[in-house]
Amino acid sequence: MDPQSLKKLNAARAARQAIALVTDLGDGRDRVVHEGDGVAGDLGGALDRAFRTGKSGVVEVDGREFFINVHLPPPRLVVIGAVHISQAMAPMATLAGYDMEIIDPRTAFATPERFEGVRLDAEWPEAVLKQRPLDPYCALCAITHDPKIDDYPLKAALEAKCFYVGALGSRKTHAKRVERLLADGVPQKAIDTIASPIGLDIGASSPAEIAVAILAQVIEAFRKRQISPQMAVV
Amino acid sequence: MSEQFHDDPLKVAENWMGEGRTVAVATVVETWGSAPRPVGSHLVIDADSNFEGSVSGGCVEGAVIADAMDVIETGEPKMLEFGVADETAWRVGLSCGGRIRVYVERLG
Numbered sequence: 390m391d392p393q394s395l396k397k398l399n400a401a402r403a404a405r406q407a408i409a410l411v412t413d414l415g416d417g418r419d420r421v422v423h424e425g426d427g428v429a430g431d432l433g434g435a436l437d438r439a440f441r442t443g444k445s446g447v448v449e450v451d452g453r454e455f456f457i458n459v460h461l462p463p464p465r466l467v468v469i470g471a472v473h474i475s476q477a478m479a480p481m482a483t484l485a486g487y488d489m490e491i492i493d494p495r496t497a498f499a500t501p502e503r504f505e506g507v508r509l510d511a512e513w514p515e516a517v518l519k520q521r522p523l524d525p526y527c528a529l530c531a532i533t534h535d536p537k538i539d540d541y542p543l544k545a546a547l548e549a550k551c552f553y554v555g556a557l558g559s560r561k562t563h564a565k566r567v568e569r570l571l572a573d574g575v576p577q578k579a580i581d582t583i584a585s586p587i588g589l590d591i592g593a594s595s596p597a598e599i600a601v602a603i604l605a606q607v608i609e610a611f612r613k614r615q616i617s618p619q620m621a622v623v
Numbered sequence: 624m625s626e627q628f629h630d631d632p633l634k635v636a637e638n639w640m641g642e643g644r645t646v647a648v649a650t651v652v653e654t655w656g657s658a659p660r661p662v663g664s665h666l667v668i669d670a671d672s673n674f675e676g677s678v679s680g681g682c683v684e685g686a687v688i689a690d691a692m693d694v695i696e697t698g699e700p701k702m703l704e705f706g707v708a709d710e711t712a713w714r715v716g717l718s719c720g721g722r723i724r725v726y727v728e729r730l731g
Contacts, residue, residue: 390648392640392731399637414652417700417728445663447652456652456726458663 390419397421398460405462405524407440414447414454441612462526463488464552464611469514469542470533471499474557477600478530479507485604487528492517494538514542528553528607530587534562540569547579553610555584555603584610632665632676636730644669646730647691651678651723655706658721670695678725679705691727700728 394410398421401408407424411432422428424440432455435448439459447456466482468475471493482489483506490508493499499511510517518541523529529546531539534557543566546554556566563585570580588602589609632648639646649666651658659680666676666684668691678687683705690701706722 390728390730395633395637395640395648395730399633402633412726412728414702414726445661456650458650460663 394419394421402460402462405526407459407461407526409436409439409457409459411436412456412458414456441614462524465490465523465527466607467492467518467523467527467529467542467546469493469529469531469539470557471495471504471509471511472532473596474532474599474603475530476503477597478604479504481600481604483507485608487604487607492542493533495533514538514545518542518545523549523551525550525552527551528555528610530555530557530603530607532557532587532603534558536566536569540566540573543583544570544573544575547575547582552614553584553607554582555587555606557587558585560586630675632667635675636665636667639667639669640730645695647694647727648730649678649687649691649703649725649727652702652726653724654721655723656721658723660723668692668695679723683723683725687725687727694727694729698729700726702726 398408398410401423409422410419411422412419422436427433428436431450435450435457439445439457443459443461445458447454464487466487466489468478468489468491471491475491479489490510491499491504492510492512492514494511494513496511499509501509523546527549529542529551531543533539539556543554543556556563558566567580571577584606588599589605591602593599593602636646636648647668649668651660651662651664654662659682660678664676664678666674666678666687668674668688672688674684674688677684687703690703694701703725704722705725
């Protein structure tokens with residue numbers, strides 16, 4: 390393995406960037422490929438698949454055997470709102486392999502007793518997200534219903550190109566939110582990517598059912614995301 | 624994540640390299656049947672047989688480390704295969720019944 394490849398690999402992983410090491414098993418040469426680098430041909434297709442699924446493996450291209458070892462950052466699920474829905478989401482998200490955390494400045498809601506085993510910050514999202522910024526491998530769900538709490542993280546998530554941004558609220562509530570975000574300078578195109586009403590349309594009614602609908606939508610967004618140069622973290 | 628990164632084999636390999644040690648990297652490139660460690664798992668070894676990580680959860684590490692010594696000396700990568708159907712089954716093999724292919728190469 391090329392020492393430079395190893396250094397690039399470790400630096401990208403520490404910075405939560407998706408990266409792959411491609412090794413030609415015939416001659417042992419390797420190279421590092423970032424997500425969105427746009428490698429041509431069949432090898433490029435195999436790399437796209439590897440980045441989308443997170444699965445490493447051997448591929449044969451033009452009679453040569455390559456090993457693609459792909460490293461994806463563990464997806465982070467940031468939920469704004471220490472509410473009933475997030476209580477139900479926490480164990481489900483953990484089971485599905487997501488690193489879930491909850492942010493809610495209302496200390497009456499954000500108590501460790503209600504959210505055992507999940508990272509919980511009883512602070513304003515602005516303060517938390519400045520310390521631990523969002524990135525394309527984050528999903529953000531804003532579910533407090535309170536614009537004072539929800540609006541900032543929504544804007545931050547769109548700017549960080551999170552793979553999923555969802556906001557709880559009726560169509561009427563969302564229409565008002567869109568007006569506020571537009572007034573705040575968020576482009577319409579970015580606002581259009583917000584999932585609202587939040588969650589897949591499965592007729593969810595109870596908080597636990599809504600949690601299932603949201604988590605399913607997050608998983609769909611992650612597994613079907615477009616691997617394109619825009620996705621690359623520079 | 625930072626804790627998990629601490630004893631991460633690739634990070635260890637980079638640290639060892641920084642200390643001037645010669646390092647071999649072993650990687651699971653293919654698995655068949657039930658294999659203890661997924662494709663992409665690493666075991667890193669230095670010239671004194673110090674190692675970090677795993678490619679099988681203990682079943683074949685000894686054999687991989689022995690081959691890594693050759694790789695460190697010659698610089699020629701090796702492809703190793705382990706499984707119960709293998710002729711090496713009596714010595715080393717996977718009791719779980721799986722089969723794995725491990726690529727061993729020298730760093731640098």
